[in-house]
Amino acid sequence: MQLVVVVKLLPTPEQAAALAGTLRTTNTAATWLAEQAQTAARRGRTELQRKHYSQVKAVGLSAQPALHVIRKVADAYTTRAANLIAGNYGPKGSRRRERVESSPIRFRPDAAQPFDDRCLSWQYDTRTVSIWTTAGRMKNLCFTGSADHLQALQLYRQGETDLVHRKGVWFLYATCDIPEPETPEPAGWIGVDLGLANIATTSTGYRAAGRALRRHRERQQELRRKLQAKGTRAAKRVLKRQRRKESRRAIEINHQISKRIVVEAQRTAHGIGLEVLTGIRERVRLRKPQRAALHSWGFHQLGSFIEYKARRAGVVVVFVDAAYTSQTCRKCGHTGRANRPNQARFCCRACGFVEHADRNASHNIAARAAKQWGSGAQSAAPTPT
Known part of the structure; x- marks a missing residue:
């Protein structure tokens, strides 16, 4: 079975600046490529690579990161097409659906970026990684995590790893293919x-x-109602923070x-x-x-x-x-x-x-x-x- 293992990076200020610059550059290139794909209506990996590979690479990306940007854009359009078919953006003819279909996909400046083994290597004994950045190859970038996650990472890691920046903290999301134990006949x-x-x-x-959870959620719902009625920028910031807090609480309870x-x-x-x-x-x-x-x-x-x-x-x-x-x-x-x-x-x-x-x-x-x-x-x- 596949399991995503999350480890926390511990960069120095200089390393953090290089990582932020890398995400900013790759996502700027991805947004530009998405606009070209929307205009030309050519959104497959092969077509985008054939037509725009050199232009994507020219913004300061190496070969593999440029290919990952192209794949990220193609996968984003594939996902959007599947959501349109499923009706997740409304029925045909609705304003929301037409707006989504006519607008190019945009990527946040700090959106996650995938890396493969050519761009990122792990040193498990020293708990460091070596990662490609737009400022050059960065070595001795420390990471940490729980003992179980680190063990699974060392034994079963496979495939790509995503670099994620969330609320000022840097993470690596690695996919591990963990073998499943045998399932005996249930006794009951x-x-x-x-x-x-x-x-x-x-x-x-x-x-x-x-009961306690329901009362907590009712209090949160009343707080959201008051903040939405207020409508100020500060209220919107609090709403965003409360949404994340409530989501984390639900995940923890589950x-x-x-x-x-x-x-x-x-x-x-x-x-x-x-x-x-x-x-x-x-x-x-x-x-x-x-x-x-x-x-x-x-x-x-x-x-x-x-x-x-x-x-x-x-x-x-x-x-x-x-x-x-x-x-x-x-x-x-x-x-x-x-x-x-x-x-x-x-x-x-x-x-x-x-x-x-x-x-x-x-x-x-x-x-x-x-x-x-x-x-x-x-x-x-x-x-x-």
Whole structure:
């Protein structure tokens, strides 16, 4: 499996200035090339390289960095074309779609730039890298990271590495191809039910309550409303800072929940059953405040975290259709809307079985995962990327 390892660079002021100049030069060249590609409607790698390679190289780039700039521009147009086909910029004829189609792609001055092994080499024993810059080859650029990341970097690094500048800090994003451990036959199954009141509930009793998080997000939403109404530059800066802060908090919570679930499954030699979340916005009927909470929380991100952590730990993950799992009794199998009188309570109208509704749903998901695994179908939908 492929895993992106992030290490932090520790440049001197002179080295940082050279790195900033390199990103500025490469992204200026990429923006110019994107304008040429938009005008000529020729956006493939081969066409751009044949026509503009010498001009891109003339701005102060060596051969390999120039090729990377051309590939970055071609890949950006490919991604935009895929988003247009998928309708992510609106239907045909909409203002937003026409504006996107008619405008060339622009790159920020500090946008990430890829490097291959010809432009960047690693010295793991001294924890330094040698990297190409527009000011010449820079050696003895120190980096640091966690012990696990450094070990994976040394053993499994493959392919390109991206130079990233974020909030005054320099990073290298390296791709590692880590071998997956063997996945033994599960001794049992842990079902995971996702929701709003409880972010995740497992059939083994773990419950990640969402009340504190929901209150925090409501406070953040009210703060955003006030800042948006104010509309000053300072308010916009605070809005941008708050957005990043809230995103980091959500990622951290999803990491904690996914790690807890995967560690429990690995310890008990169980597999994990997860819900298929495709189309959840269309099929779930909620009130307006609940719809906002549903759309803003990263359930897909949580599922992808569980999936990749489980793959690294050798734990089987099966995605099942979770339709009616919250209305089906796990004891007798009776299904009905009346079985769930409220959000938290499940009471079967056929056999009288009573349990927390999310716990009951997680047991049904575990049962469906076991049945699906036994039939030879490991997943009902593509695993998240």
